[in-house]
Amino acid sequence: MLSALVLEDERPARSYLVELVEATRLARVHAAVPSVALALEALRDVDVDVAFVDVNLVGSGGGPTAGLAFVERARDEGKVARFVITTASREHALTAFDLGVIDYLTKPFVLSRVRESLSRVAEARPAGGRGERARDEGRVVARKGRSLVFLDPGEAWAFEAEGRLAFVHSAEGRLDVDLSLAALEAVLGPNYLRVHRNWLVAVARVKGIERDGGETSLVVGDGTRTVTVPVARDRVGQVKARLLTSTIGLRLTE
Amino acid sequence: VISACQPATRAYGRVARAPAVAVELDGVAVVWATAMPGSSKMGHLSSERLLAAPSTAHAHSMVHAAKVGLASRSSLGRSSFDRDSHTKSGLDGLLAGLRMHAVTGYAAVLVVILAPLSVRLAYGVVKPRVFFSTLFAFGLVMACGMVVLVSVFRAALLRGLGLKAAGVLSLCTTMPVMVLGYLGLSVAQRIVPWFCFLDPEEPTTASYGAFTALADSFPMIAAWAGMFQLPALLRMHEAREREFDTVRREAELLRLKAHLEPHFLLNTMNAIGGLVTEDPAHARELLGTLGELLRDATSIGDEHTVRDEVAWLERYAAIHQARFPGLFSVEWQVEASVNDSKLPALVSQPLLENAISHGALGVSEGKIVVRFARAGGRLVLEIRDNGRGPGPRRSGGKGLAIVERRLELESRGREPSTFELVREGNFTVARVVLAKEGT
Numbered sequence: 001m002l003s004a005l006v007l008e009d010e011r012p013a014r015s016y017l018v019e020l021v022e023a024t025r026l027a028r029v030h031a032a033v034p035s036v037a038l039a040l041e042a043l044r045d046v047d048v049d050v051a052f053v054d055v056n057l058v059g060s061g062g063g064p065t066a067g068l069a070f071v072e073r074a075r076d077e078g079k080v081a082r083f084v085i086t087t088a089s090r091e092h093a094l095t096a097f098d099l100g101v102i103d104y105l106t107k108p109f110v111l112s113r114v115r116e117s118l119s120r121v122a123e124a125r126p127a128g129g130r131g132e133r134a135r136d137e138g139r140v141v142a143r144k145g146r147s148l149v150f151l152d153p154g155e156a157w158a159f160e161a162e163g164r165l166a167f168v169h170s171a172e173g174r175l176d177v178d179l180s181l182a183a184l185e186a187v188l189g190p191n192y193l194r195v196h197r198n199w200l201v202a203v204a205r206v207k208g209i210e211r212d213g214g215e216t217s218l219v220v221g222d223g224t225r226t227v228t229v230p231v232a233r234d235r236v237g238q239v240k241a242r243l244l245t246s247t248i249g250l251r252l253t254e
Numbered sequence: 255v256i257s258a259c260q261p262a263t264r265a266y267g268r269v270a271r272a273p274a275v276a277v278e279l280d281g282v283a284v285v286w287a288t289a290m291p292g293s294s295k296m297g298h299l300s301s302e303r304l305l306a307a308p309s310t311a312h313a314h315s316m317v318h319a320a321k322v323g324l325a326s327r328s329s330l331g332r333s334s335f336d337r338d339s340h341t342k343s344g345l346d347g348l349l350a351g352l353r354m355h356a357v358t359g360y361a362a363v364l365v366v367i368l369a370p371l372s373v374r375l376a377y378g379v380v381k382p383r384v385f386f387s388t389l390f391a392f393g394l395v396m397a398c399g400m401v402v403l404v405s406v407f408r409a410a411l412l413r414g415l416g417l418k419a420a421g422v423l424s425l426c427t428t429m430p431v432m433v434l435g436y437l438g439l440s441v442a443q444r445i446v447p448w449f450c451f452l453d454p455e456e457p458t459t460a461s462y463g464a465f466t467a468l469a470d471s472f473p474m475i476a477a478w479a480g481m482f483q484l485p486a487l488l489r490m491h492e493a494r495e496r497e498f499d500t501v502r503r504e505a506e507l508l509r510l511k512a513h514l515e516p517h518f519l520l521n522t523m524n525a526i527g528g529l530v531t532e533d534p535a536h537a538r539e540l541l542g543t544l545g546e547l548l549r550d551a552t553s554i555g556d557e558h559t560v561r562d563e564v565a566w567l568e569r570y571a572a573i574h575q576a577r578f579p580g581l582f583s584v585e586w587q588v589e590a591s592v593n594d595s596k597l598p599a600l601v602s603q604p605l606l607e608n609a610i611s612h613g614a615l616g617v618s619e620g621k622i623v624v625r626f627a628r629a630g631g632r633l634v635l636e637i638r639d640n641g642r643g644p645g646p647r648r649s650g651g652k653g654l655a656i657v658e659r660r661l662e663l664e665s666r667g668r669e670p671s672t673f674e675l676v677r678e679g680n681f682t683v684a685r686v687v688l689a690k691e692g693t
Contacts, residue, residue: 010521010577016528058578058615088520107524164533164579180532 002027002049002121007039007070008086009057011164013107015180017052017086020111022186026118029187031141031148034178036060036070041148042141043079050121051080052105055087055096068092071099082121140184142168142175149175153191157220158229159184159200169220169227195239196232206243348417348486349408355482356404363396363477392470398435399474403428417490421483425475429468436467501663514551518573519544525577540576543569558599560592560626560633567606567624574610582610582620592626595633597688601660604653605637605684613641613682623681633688638681654684661686 004027008014011034018032027050031042036057051074055067062069067085074080083101085092086109093104102124103117140151151170158169159181166177166184177184181200185192194200201220208219216231218239231239368389374380406427410420440463443450450456522544529537547569550562558566564586571584606624614620617640625636654675661671671688 010525010528011579012525012528012532012577013521014528015532016524019528019531058611059581061616088517088524107520108527109524161532164536164576180528182531 002118003030003046004028004118005030005039005042005048005051005080006032007034007036007051007057007067008032008054009034009059010054011178011180013054013086013109014178015183016109017114018179018183019186020109020114021052021118022183023111024115024118026115026122030139032179032183033141033148034059036062036066037146038143038148038178039070040074043074043077047079047081049080050082050084050102050118052084052086055085055092065092065095068095068099071096071101075100082124084117084121140168140177140188142170142172142177144172144175153188154202154204156188157202157205157222158227159192160229161198171222171225193239193242195235196230199229199231201229203243209240209243349411352404352408356400359474359478359481360396360400362481363400363474364392366473366477367392395432395435395470396474399428399432399471400478402431403474403478417483417487421479421487425479428475429471432471433464433467436463436470439463514547521577522573525573529576536576540573543572547573556599557596560588560595560597563597563600563602564588564624564626566600567602570603570606571610571622571624574607578610578615582614582622584622584624587623587625587627589627592628592633595626595628597633597635598660601657601686602635602637604657605635605686608653609637609639609641609682609684613639616641629687632690635686635688636683638678638683640680641682643677643682657686661688 004021006014006017006021006029008017014032014034018029021027021029030046030048031039033039033042034057037060039051051071053067053071056064057066057070060066060070067087071083071085075083083096083099084103084105085096085101086105086107088107090104090106096104102120105113105117139153140156142149142151142156149170149172151168156168156170159177160167160169160174161181166179166181167174168177179187181194181198184200185194188200191203192200193203195218201218205220205222206218207221207226210217210219210228214233216233216236216239218229218231219226220229221227371380371385371388375382375385403424407420407424410423411417415423437460440458440460443458450458456462522540526537526540526544529540547566550566568586575582575584602624606622609622610620614622619640621640623636623638625634625638627634627636654673658673661673669689671686673684673686675682675684677683
């Protein structure tokens with residue numbers, strides 16, 4: 001399994017690419033971030049096999065080709081083995097290939113093309129590790145102001161979408177997440193359950209089910225802090241079934 | 255690129271009248287205009303694809319296309335495309351040919367004056383002494399007159415006077431100068447009788463000097479005006495017509511460019527692709543918005559009412575907000591009284607894009623205020639953002655340059671619209687004050 005970093009300033013595009021990368025089953029997304037500064041922070045302690053880098057990163061500073069500057073820097077620091085450039089236009093293709101990028105993905109993205117890129121990366125992947133490689137299991141990168149917080153699986157209790165933004169609930173409180181719930185679902189796999197259009201919860205962190213009239217909600221958290229998560233009506237059955245599987249003490253009646 | 259623009263513009267002026275070839279060397283197009291005496295010039299037009307021109311007309315249109323491409327692609331630096339560039343290059347040609355025109359004009363005047371005398375000389379009516387003295391006197395006088403005429407004309411053109419004004423001025427100064435010259439000669443003849451050697455019977459009175467000066471300068475002035483100035487005026491007029499045509503086409507191109515960039519479309523499509531799983535309803539809504547923008551883009555005329563412009567901007571902003579959710583907000587302040595006012599269609603779009611991309615998205619809580627109002631009878635459009643500010647000139651300079659150029663082109667012949675990008679408090683303000691309507 002390859003480890004990937006996604007650097008893309010637009011949230012829907014970022015989530016989209018994360019979903020596609022996960023769907024190839026060739027790579028896990030180590031972090032998906034909107035700015036160069038956050039990308040560098042995500043790479044501080046780990047190396048990744050491939051970075052998908054958008055050329056024009058609004059809000060990163062460094063003008064309309066901030067992404068290319070990042071490629072050059074990360075390449076020189078040896079933190080990223082291969083680069084794939086993602087952009088709407090082909091105008092920077094020559095510069096990108098001069099920088100030694102392995103592929104050039106144009107927008108809109110398609111799954112087959114992302115798979116092809118990752119196959120190329122896999123074929124070209126050098127033997128032997130350099131620094132500490134990103135781990136295979138999905139970790140969540142949350143944002144606390146301008147710094148990153150890495151949460152191991154299980155440390156992230158629940159994800160909440162509010163408006164067009166997303167947040168993670170953890171022992172550290174409610175932190176920003178720069179991905180959509182759909183993308184997070186793809187990264188985190190079956191240990192997380194979509195209980196509501198706006199909620200994704202860690203199955204192992206569900207402490208209880210509450211019923212209030214027609215509304216069902218879950219209590220999620222650890223011993224000291226909890227959050228109450230609503231369950232969508234049409235998902236109640238499914239959620240209960242999933243929670244009660246491999247649970248001793250209750251039997252599911254048809 | 256700007257420096258390359260200048261020679262290209264100069265070449266353009268010549269191409270119009272001279273056979274020209276345009277060739278491509280190493281991806282750099284070179285336009286080579288020849289046949290203008292001593293002035294073959296090369297203009298390098300960066301990477302614009304030009305082929306050899308089969309005719310003057312082709313070369314003309316190709317150079318124009320390249321120039322428009324350059325002008326709109328270069329960062330334009332406010333005045334890189336100055337209104338008078340064509341006139342200037344035409345002027346170069348005019349001045350280069352001036353000496354030749356002066357000589358032919360001089361020869362023509364001599365022929366006009368001496369031809370009738372020659373016939374009379376042949377029949378013995380005019381005595382050889384009179385003929386040759388006249389030939390000598392006129393030759394000298396006309397040469398002096400022509401030098402004065404051409405010098406004044408040339409100096410006037412170089413000082414920036416128009417062709418017509420320079421013509422009239424040179425003609426008007428030549429007569430008095432000739433009169434002064436003749437009077438000077440009369441005085442000299444009285445003091446030094448030797449000066450009368452040509453025709454001792456010629457009177458030396460002031461009135462004779464003055465009237466012969468007027469009469470003698472008349473054919474010269476007529477020949478000069480008829481042979482040179484009138485055709486030059488006609489050519490200039492044609493050149494101006496052509497320039498207006500060029501400007502019209504350029505304005506159209508800029509309008510098209512401003513509408514929807516491929517980059518914007520592709521990124522929006524990608525955003526919709528990303529929203530399909532997470533928020534299908536929003537994805538559909540965005541598809542609809544994009545569809546409306548596309549539909550409008552194909553039917554937009556030169557002008558927009560403020561109402562249409564705002565509707566377009568709202569959609570444009572909505573798409574950006576979908577792409578960068580939660581990062582910035584937009585406040586709309588549109589005075590009801592300006593809803594039906596007209597402005598160049600979508601002139602405000604690059605300003606909004608600039609405010610979003612280079613302003614509001616660079617700070618944590620971006621804020622944009624779009625304002626349409628009336629001040630002093632003129633429509634004022636303001637787009638302010640709380641970004642870090644323009645600095646010397648933001649990297650979005652290209653879009654701003656397009657706005658400036660469009661305002662310049664479309665307010666032709668009216669009180670010009672003005673554009674400024676300033677810092678007011680914590681806001682960067684892009685402000686357009688449009689030309690008064692109907693003036």
